[in-house]
Amino acid sequence: MNLIERVVAISRRRSPWICRLNAGSCNGCDIEITPLLSPRYDAEQLGIELHGTPKHADIVLISGTLTLRSRQAILDIYDQVPSPKAVVALGSCPLSGNVFAGSPLVLGQSLDSLVPVDVWVPGCPPRPQAILDGIARAASLLEEGATRSQMESLLEGGQGRPS
Numbered sequence: 027m028n029l030i031e032r033v034v035a036i037s038r039r040r041s042p043w044i045c046r047l048n049a050g051s052c053n054g055c056d057i058e059i060t061p062l063l064s065p066r067y068d069a070e071q072l073g074i075e076l077h078g079t080p081k082h083a084d085i086v087l088i089s090g091t092l093t094l095r096s097r098q099a100i101l102d103i104y105d106q107v108p109s110p111k112a113v114v115a116l117g118s119c120p121l122s123g124n125v126f127a128g129s130p131l132v133l134g135q136s137l138d139s140l141v142p143v144d145v146w147v148p149g150c151p152p153r154p155q156a157i158l159d160g161i162a163r164a165a166s167l168l169e170e171g172a173t174r175s176q177m178e179s180l181l182e183g184g185q186g187r188p189s
């Protein structure tokens with residue numbers, strides 16, 4: 027990693043911008059994100075900001091179970107986030123479908139089968155502290171050049187998305 031890349035990596039760790047995607051959530055996980063912006067957790071003081079566009083994000087935060095309708099949106103948003111990037115899966119739904127498993131509109135597959143997930147934050151829903159910790163871990167991986175997409179790009183010269 028050269029000097030410029032190192033500076034960019036440090037600034038990313040200090041100030042990771044987050045793009046949030048609800049893939050089919052009951053909103054329970056999303057409600058737990060809101061306290062991060064309150065004075066109690068004050069994630070912005072740590073440089074963590076939520077942004078509406080994936081094109082300005084470093085980390086994608088995905089909640090909810092994967093559905094037939096959200097599949098393409100997940101792929102599109104992941105592709106729009108510039109590299110290097112990290113993915114944080116929020117709650118039990120992205121892993122297993124959780125309480126929605128078996129529904130005819132649910133894909134029945136893990137988020138990891140669509141995009142490379144770097145950090146799983148367990149819980150139904152996870153507490154705000156756990157979400158903050160997951161974001162911090164993803165930012166550390168970005169700084170170290172150790173996100174799955176970064177590693178896969180290095181190894182395969184590809185886009186970092188599982189085939």
Ligand code: SF4
Nearest residue numbers: 054055117118119150
């Ligand atoms: S993990 Fe629980 S709280 Fe979060 S979206 Fe799924 S059902 Fe809702």
